[in-house]
Amino acid sequence: MDLAARPLAAVLVSLLAATLLPLAGRRPALREAITFAAAGLKLALVASMLPAVLDGQAIESARLPLAAGLTLGFRADALGLLFALTASSLWLLTSLYSVGYLRAAAVPRQTAYYVSFAVCLSATVGIAFAANLLTFFVCYEVLTLATYPLVVHAQTAEARSAGRRYLVYTLGAGQVLLVAIVWTESVAPGADFTPGGFLAGRAEAGVLAAAFALFIVGCGVKAAIMPLHGWLPAAMVAPTPVSALLHAVAVVKAGAFGVVRIVGYVFGVDVLRATGADTVLIVAAAATILIASMRALGEDHLKRLLAYSTIGQLSYIVLGAALGSVAALTGAMFHIAGHGFMKITMFFCAGALHTQAHRDGVHGFDGLGRQMPVTMTAFAVGACGLAGVPLLAGFIAKWNLGVGALTAGDEIIVGVLVVSGLLNAAYFFPIIYDAFFKAPTTETADAREAPWPMALPLGVTAAVALVLGVAPSVGFRFFALARLAAESVVAGSGGLP
Amino acid sequence: MIDSLDASTVQYLQAAALLLVGLYGIIARSHLLRKLMAMNILQVAVIVFFIALSTKFGATVPVVPAAATAGPIDPAAYVNPLPHALMLTAIVVSVSTTGVALALLIRIRRRFGTLNEPALLDRLRE
Amino acid sequence: MSEHLPILIVVVPLSAALVVPLLGRRSSTAAHAVTLATLAATLVAASVALTRVLRTADGVWQYELGGWAPPWGIEYVLDPLSGGMSVLVASLALAAAIYAGPYLRTSGPDRIGLFDSLYLLLVAGLLGIVATGDLFNLYVFLEISSIAAYALLATGGDRAAVATFRYLLVGTVAASCYLLGIGYLYALTGTLNMTDLSARLAAADQPTATAVGVGLIVIGLAIKAAVFPFHGWLPDAYTYAPPPVTGFVAAVMTKVSAYALYRVLYFVLGAEPAAASALVFLGWAGVAAIVAGSWLALAQSDVRRMLAYSSVGQMGYIIFGFSLGSPIAIVGALFHVLNHALMKGCLFLVTGGIRWRTGLSSVAGFAGVGRRLPLSATAFAVAAVSMVGLPPTAGFFSKWYLLLGAFEAEAWLGVAALVGSSWLSAIYFFRVLERLFLGADESRPAPERRDLPFGMLAPALVLALVVLLLGLFHQPVVTHLLERALPPTVS
Numbered sequence A: 001m002d003l004a005a006r007p008l009a010a011v012l013v014s015l016l017a018a019t020l021l022p023l024a025g026r027r028p029a030l031r032e033a034i035t036f037a038a039a040g041l042k043l044a045l046v047a048s049m050l051p052a053v054l055d056g057q058a059i060e061s062a063r064l065p066l067a068a069g070l071t072l073g074f075r076a077d078a079l080g081l082l083f084a085l086t087a088s089s090l091w092l093l094t095s096l097y098s099v100g101y102l103r104a105a106a107v108p109r110q111t112a113y114y115v116s117f118a119v120c121l122s123a124t125v126g127i128a129f130a131a132n133l134l135t136f137f138v139c140y141e142v143l144t145l146a147t148y149p150l151v152v153h154a155q156t157a158e159a160r161s162a163g164r165r166y167l168v169y170t171l172g173a174g175q176v177l178l179v180a181i182v183w184t185e186s187v188a189p190g191a192d193f194t195p196g197g198f199l200a201g202r203a204e205a206g207v208l209a210a211a212f213a214l215f216i217v218g219c220g221v222k223a224a225i226m227p228l229h230g231w232l233p234a235a236m237v238a239p240t241p242v243s244a245l246l247h248a249v250a251v252v253k254a255g256a257f258g259v260v261r262i263v264g265y266v267f268g269v270d271v272l273r274a275t276g277a278d279t280v281l282i283v284a285a286a287a288t289i290l291i292a293s294m295r296a297l298g299e300d301h302l303k304r305l306l307a308y309s310t311i312g313q314l315s316y317i318v319l320g321a322a323l324g325s326v327a328a329l330t331g332a333m334f335h336i337a338g339h340g341f342m343k344i345t346m347f348f349c350a351g352a353l354h355t356q357a358h359r360d361g362v363h364g365f366d367g368l369g370r371q372m373p374v375t376m377t378a379f380a381v382g383a384c385g386l387a388g389v390p391l392l393a394g395f396i397a398k399w400n401l402g403v404g405a406l407t408a409g410d411e412i413i414v415g416v417l418v419v420s421g422l423l424n425a426a427y428f429f430p431i432i433y434d435a436f437f438k439a440p441t442t443e444t445a446d447a448r449e450a451p452w453p454m455a456l457p458l459g460v461t462a463a464v465a466l467v468l469g470v471a472p473s474v475g476f477r478f479f480a481l482a483r484l485a486a487e488s489v490v491a492g493s494g495g496l497p
Numbered sequence B: 001m002i003d004s005l006d007a008s009t010v011q012y013l014q015a016a017a018l019l020l021v022g023l024y025g026i027i028a029r030s031h032l033l034r035k036l037m038a039m040n041i042l043q044v045a046v047i048v049f050f051i052a053l054s055t056k057f058g059a060t061v062p063v064v065p066a067a068a069t070a071g072p073i074d075p076a077a078y079v080n081p082l083p084h085a086l087m088l089t090a091i092v093v094s095v096s097t098t099g100v101a102l103a104l105l106i107r108i109r110r111r112f113g114t115l116n117e118p119a120l121l122d123r124l125r126e
Numbered sequence C: 001m002s003e004h005l006p007i008l009i010v011v012v013p014l015s016a017a018l019v020v021p022l023l024g025r026r027s028s029t030a031a032h033a034v035t036l037a038t039l040a041a042t043l044v045a046a047s048v049a050l051t052r053v054l055r056t057a058d059g060v061w062q063y064e065l066g067g068w069a070p071p072w073g074i075e076y077v078l079d080p081l082s083g084g085m086s087v088l089v090a091s092l093a094l095a096a097a098i099y100a101g102p103y104l105r106t107s108g109p110d111r112i113g114l115f116d117s118l119y120l121l122l123v124a125g126l127l128g129i130v131a132t133g134d135l136f137n138l139y140v141f142l143e144i145s146s147i148a149a150y151a152l153l154a155t156g157g158d159r160a161a162v163a164t165f166r167y168l169l170v171g172t173v174a175a176s177c178y179l180l181g182i183g184y185l186y187a188l189t190g191t192l193n194m195t196d197l198s199a200r201l202a203a204a205d206q207p208t209a210t211a212v213g214v215g216l217i218v219i220g221l222a223i224k225a226a227v228f229p230f231h232g233w234l235p236d237a238y239t240y241a242p243p244p245v246t247g248f249v250a251a252v253m254t255k256v257s258a259y260a261l262y263r264v265l266y267f268v269l270g271a272e273p274a275a276a277s278a279l280v281f282l283g284w285a286g287v288a289a290i291v292a293g294s295w296l297a298l299a300q301s302d303v304r305r306m307l308a309y310s311s312v313g314q315m316g317y318i319i320f321g322f323s324l325g326s327p328i329a330i331v332g333a334l335f336h337v338l339n340h341a342l343m344k345g346c347l348f349l350v351t352g353g354i355r356w357r358t359g360l361s362s363v364a365g366f367a368g369v370g371r372r373l374p375l376s377a378t379a380f381a382v383a384a385v386s387m388v389g390l391p392p393t394a395g396f397f398s399k400w401y402l403l404l405g406a407f408e409a410e411a412w413l414g415v416a417a418l419v420g421s422s423w424l425s426a427i428y429f430f431r432v433l434e435r436l437f438l439g440a441d442e443s444r445p446a447p448e449r450r451d452l453p454f455g456m457l458a459p460a461l462v463l464a465l466v467v468l469l470l471g472l473f474h475q476p477v478v479t480h481l482l483e484r485a486l487p488p489t490v491s
Helices: A004-023 A028-046 A050-054 A078-105 A108-130 A135-150 A157-188 A203-219 A231-237 A238-268 A269-275 A277-297 A302-323 A327-358 A373-387 A393-407 A409-435 A452-470 A476-491 B007-028 B032-053 B066-070 B081-112 B117-125 C004-026 C028-055 C080-106 C109-131 C133-156 C158-189 C194-204 C209-225 C232-238 C245-270 C273-298 C303-324 C326-356 C374-389 C394-406 C411-438 C455-473 C476-486
Strands: C062-063 C075-078
Touching: A004 A028, A004 A078, A004 A108, A004 C245, A004 C455, A028 A078, A050 A078, A050 A476, A078 A108, A078 A238, A078 A327, A078 A476, A078 C194, A108 A135, A108 A238, A135 A157, A135 A238, A135 C394, A157 A231, A157 C109, A157 C394, A157 C411, A203 A238, A203 A269, A203 A302, A231 A238, A231 A302, A231 C075, A238 A269, A238 A302, A238 A327, A269 A277, A277 A409, A277 C158, A277 C411, A302 A327, A302 A409, A327 A373, A327 A393, A327 A452, A327 C209, A373 A393, A393 A409, A393 A452, A393 C004, A393 C075, A393 C455, A409 B081, A452 A476, A452 C232, A452 C476, B007 B032, B007 C209, B032 B081, B032 C158, B032 C232, B032 C394, B066 C133, B081 C133, B081 C158, B117 C062, B117 C158, C004 C062, C004 C075, C028 C062, C028 C080, C028 C476, C075 C080, C075 C109, C080 C109, C080 C245, C080 C326, C080 C455, C080 C476, C109 C133, C109 C245, C133 C158, C133 C245, C158 C194, C158 C209, C158 C232, C194 C245, C209 C245, C209 C273, C245 C273, C245 C303, C245 C326, C273 C303, C273 C411, C303 C326, C303 C394, C303 C411, C326 C374, C326 C394, C326 C455, C374 C394, C374 C411, C374 C455, C394 C411
Parallel strands: none
Antiparallel strands: C062 C075
């Protein structure tokens, strides 16, 4: 296939699957085959763009013209490809995991589930490859709409209430984001995302700061920056694969990715520094990191604990974007991939514990390390990674963020990172200790290891988290992509090296 | 003062008065049939207004005798026929509207037993 | 034949309206078939006429009725604006008439001929308003369509009769205001032809009299278009009417009056200071309508009434866009005329169908209905998402252009109203959607899945599909049609 057509094809392939899936009707094998085919094809398409993008190219598909000089279009640059690679490789693994989970947990209405999932993935890759703010917004809202049926999938009163809260937060923020985007369109008509931003000198500092605030509120809800995070713990009522892919990767990362795009490719680091908006964002991110970790300490429901952990980890990305140096941006962008693999491991494990050991809380894991060795080992790897233990993916991000903070002279941020790591350890390690160093109780003795469609994906993601920590630039070369994107942003805005 | 009141000014004042009477009736009357009659008065006001537009002093009906077509025709000698033609249409519209309205009123009266608005609202609330 | 197209699109449904009731005495099936064929022919005629107009360089097709040259004769003018409107009216008329088939068969087959006759009159009247180039002729068609609409709306039952009587009084006052306004302009210029009047009004140089005339015309048309605060007649009239009528009337009737307002204020009176003042007034009315309509819709427990109040708010979008007066805002408003017709038509058709099938129309009553009528509920969902203005539906893009126009004009109150209305409409539409799809009582056995008959389902599905596709692929419509429908003073 022509290189230029690939970003568009990568977006559309799962949409095509979504239209085919209802035709599969009640044949689960066909339904799963379509999902796997689409996921595999999507990953192949996205991965095939890697060499060209690493060469510094941006691959652009034909635009869809709208009125008044507006266009919708997809373009794969380093940052977009990084996010798309993360999302599409995790979709493939999640699809495998879903097959096992949905059968083990006997989840009803599976066709609707797979359709919504496929649409979500189209929207996510669309967000990654969006060439301008309008395209970004269209995909961003489609993602909101397509996630809603998944949040309320159980159709219980609790699920409906969570769904309502989800919509109030995300649609409310969507309109704020819309205002910010329309304002941008009115001062810079037809502008595409540009490394280093395109708003410099287009408006006064005060107006720019106000617009930036609207953007951050708009993206901050999905990125769960406190106090805009309220929907995320509630949304954990969804089936576990949904929490795993969407609420650890697609939706929340769309928000965090949006913050990076807006900081790096709309405003530019220098413009933000001139307005003083970066300081506000740094403070908000740092506060979110600490408060979320403390909230997680007090949480006794495993998926909600993971949700608070996600809230804290996402703010690493926001923090890196706000710091704005090459090292900090690299760390932030790399964390999009790194956190994706680590957190999805944790959710996969939570789902396995739910179906195999009927454990939803954070207690009573005694001896499960022996009963479910693969699951609990993966859990331990993910937890260590999130805490920032060296040789795991989380450490790379934290190290770069720390370097970035020191360059910018924000020593206190290094303290925040260290404290957050300790808090992470404090809420994960009791679970690991119980699992590996206590004897099984009567409740856990008959727990069996998860079936292979669940065990394989979580083993793979844990392994990737390990590999990314040791050699961050092999395989899909996430670190190289992050570095490339960070350098282009900083060079574009002429900021700190 | 009285000297300056020519025929068409009287007609304009008449139209304005009828218009106000009609509007007042539609708003203030509580019986639906009276509202309808007020609506008719309002429509008549517009018709009178248009007729007043066409009035000219010393002019005659706009029928040109065959003998007069030879020379130039003096427009001042004839009343403007167009507003009259327009108002014929407006009268047709007014009659049709009244017909539909009366049909509705018959139906309302049969079903609710009253055309008095407060009583009708009470029945609707039941 | 084809050179008479501008008048044929009016005359064809008008003459069929005379034939159909006679035919209906023999066979109601034949009467409805003739109605459908007539509306299809009208749609074809309107489409052919529009294509021909768009192919010409100046984009105006002036047709002299009966060979009398304007300004003495009555002129029909098809330009991209009126041509586009006539295609919109004709296509929604056809969609609602197809939908009416199964509905009418179950609720009084003996009346099909009469119903269809009134319906064709309504369509002829609306097409006449759109196609005419003469202000008095516009009044006649306004009243033809209104009288037919009164009769049709009243067929919804006893409550409908009361609601319709109120609408009739208000509508007649509106028409009288409009007629009186024309009288003023006629007294000043001696002409009723739109083009001619526009040229002569500047020469008349009578600002006060012009202002009174313009004010009366604007008030008259604003009442007919249900512009806030003149919207009082609308909610009851729409709520109790039979579904096919509401589906069509709610979709196009207020829009046609808004079209007349736009035509008069921009094309006929474009150069008058009075028109500019009227637009300022309409701008505020539009903003108030957006806020009030959405707020009142939120308070309704009946879905039909909720949709009716949402129409009040959506008319506010359109009027606000017209009042801004910049090309992008007017394009947004015109695009919203199109979008709102499609999505509100779809919503009323589905809501009416659900009530027809289940007897339910309250928000609470919709619980679990999505499982009984899944395809109808899906069409409802697509149109509802578009009403909220979420991408990728058409409703998002018209809101986008309107917002862009509001930013350009620095109309911050308008921006706030548009965003606030999106929030409110998200609440009241998702409240219905949640009930529709998730409200089923799990403890009871699921009711049998039985969707609407094909004739009622297909129009709703087609409208929903168009709403979806028009979102991403609206560029041809905007560049070839809407941007050419801008008034000369703006483009």
